[in-house]
Amino acid sequence: MDSGGLIMHVNDGADAPYWNGLAEGRLLLPRCGGCGRWMWPAMNRCGACGSEDVEWIQREMRATIFSWTRTWHRFGYTESLDLPFVSIVATVADCGIRLLGRLDDPDQVDPVIGEGIAGRIGATRVGTRDIPTIIWSRG
Amino acid sequence: MHPLYGTTAVAGIGMRQYRRGASPLPEQGALVEAILTACADAGFDPADVDGFVSYGDDKNEPVRLMPALGTRELKWSSVVWGGGGGGIAGAFGLAAAAIVSGQASAVIVFRALVEGSSGRLSAAVMAHHLNDHMLAAGIVAPAQVCAIRANRMYEHHGVPRSVAEELVRASYYHGSRNPEAIAYGTDIDLDEMRDSRWIAEPFRLFDCSRENDGAAAFLMVSAERARDLKKAPAYLLGCANGAERGWGDLLENDDEALYPTAGFRPIARRLYADTGLTPSDIDVIQLYENFSAQGVASLIDHGFCTYENVAEVVRFENLIAPTGKLPVNTGGGNFAQGFIHGIGTAYEAVKQLRGESANPVPDAKLCLLAGGPGAPTVSSAIFGNEIP
Known part of the structure; x- marks a missing residue:
């Protein structure tokens, strides 16, 4: 069964660095560069402080x-x-x-x-x- | 007073229901039959219906229904967002909004589901939600998402697992006595229920709702107009739809306190505030239960019990009509009445308020309709056969 077409695919969303990180053997997760909040699901903007500076940090x-x-x-x-x-x-x-x-x-x-x-x-x-x-x- | 309070009413209802895969009509045909039945029930000319509302991925765009219904003019055509059954009560609020604002005057709320026409519902629901994070974890079905949340509610919040069985038994008790229910005439076998196969722990087969073919329709008009029609009005007294911050993200990162809930805390707050009513005013509950634990969580969210006293309240004897203090799913609910994406719960709400239920609650005046629990967007409504 192919799930293509129905669902969002790897690497076309705000969480692309997460998937790329796993492919490289690392767990990378997003943190707001403005207020330091961890954000998940990944987003391009922090709804808490409005910053669009997203840092991907290894855990x-x-x-x-x-x-x-x-x-x-x-x-x-x-x-x-x-x-x-x-x-x-x-x-x-x-x-x-x-x-x-x-x-x-x-x-x-x-x-x-x-x-x-x-x-x-x-x-x-x-x-x-x-x-x-x-x-x-x-x- | 809130503009939705007692200003519109359900004037007619119609339902066609069959076993899954057994509808004699295609989906649109079953829907048209349900709409015609609802109009006949009210003594209303179907050609005068000028609005339609549905929820949860219904495939029947209202304009396509016009030729079969003889519709003169379509003025309102809308759907509540969200893939699950969370929008069912919100659909009545949307119809009322159209009527109160003068954008339409006679609105059909409907849901139709015939597997041969539109496929399995569970797959349609998940098409909204599936992403690679879920697929990679083997999480592909509503049962699994709800199971993970149920385990948290049971283990971390101390809700005893036994309450799920009480709720399932109450639904089957009512369904076995309702001639319009799929489970009519069949008493539940407790051993069969307890030994039924695992689906996703903590859910066995009997913790999961069914899927059925069919359609149901509700004619909504202004309260004033409803009083001139054939059947006693079921007034809409309030409706709330939505989600609060910290809910509905699809990756299980909801606010920790909200995580094991069914998402109704803000809905219940608004519904009671808008109507001036409280849980103790509610005579009977039609509770959307996709899965047993989410039904229990919905009762907690709506203020009928707490994590601490849930086992005292959610008891079989307390949940059944006519003697229980908190009669729930008097038609059989999604477990036993049938499951056309939950629309049967609204059908029973109106039947109960008209005194037409197979399991009547003595002197029932107010009925809560709680929409699909655990969905990212949820809704609830209160109906009454009088305006308190």
Whole structure:
């Protein structure tokens, strides 16, 4: 199944530096150059102070689990993922931005909100594309 | 008094509903039938309808309906933004805005959904929302987004998971007694419900709404005009639509306190302020439940309970008509009445206020219609069979 046409693609939005960063092996996240606020989703203007100066700052791939779900149903576009799989919202350390990602789930132990996790850069195949993503593990 | 307070009313209703994939008519045909039924219900000439409002990706542009309806002149044609069912109550507010401002005089609010014509609803909803961040995480369906938020509500905010079952049971109880419901005549099997397959934890199959084929239509006119038509008016007393800062970003970075909510805090605030009503004034609730946990979150947002006392309020016995103090989804709701993108909840709101519900709430005067919870933009409305 090709998801083309329906959705926004990598590298044509305000978050292009994020995707380019992952491709280069780095986690880059946007911070307002005017007021220092972390901004996510990425934007071209800070709604809080009005600055259009966006800085992309490297962060370590360390986070805590904000919330999670374990998917058992075969939804379209998830064909490349073995069922069940765990998706999480991860709060990135030293900035507070939350990222969607996948969590290794070898023993099907339920994630705990607040649990510390570490990430590595991988990819998810969707249709004919490999979308870079952070795959998180506990400990 | 707010300009929407008691100035317009639903004068006629019509619905056609079938199992998913089983509509005998294409989508536009089912919709035209529903509109004609709504007009006949009110004793109103369908050719005199001059406005149309829908929400959530309906494919039926009103101008295309004119030949079949015999419409003389189209004066208002609009839709509430947003891909989910968040706009359902807002659609009535939009129709009322047209009437109160004199831009149209007889407006049909509608939603039609026939899978053979327009595909699966869940896919249409997600087409609004999907981005590469979600795809890469394997998050592709409304059930998964709502599941992540539900886990946060259960684990972090201490809402007991058992309340979801209470809500689902109440919907099925009502639906099994409603001849117009898909679940009519079938009592829910608790073991089957509890052992049903996982979709996305914490949701099993029975925590998820259905999808059905069909259409429903509501004729709205001024309150004064409604009083001269065939059926007793269901007055619109208030309506609020929108989102507040810190909600609706699609990448799960909502304000932390708002994250596990259904997005209705600002909507409820405005709705109660505009109408001068409070949760204790509401006699019956038609609650859009896409998923069980979001239905519970919506009840909390609207002030019917709190994180602390939710288990005392959201109990099966308390939610069912005629004896419960907080009757919810008396037609069966999206779980059991049927799911044409939630429009059945508005249908039951009017039936209940007319005394035509299969599960009547004794002396019901005010009904809250809560739109699709968890959507980036949400809406709610209060209807009454009198103007308090």
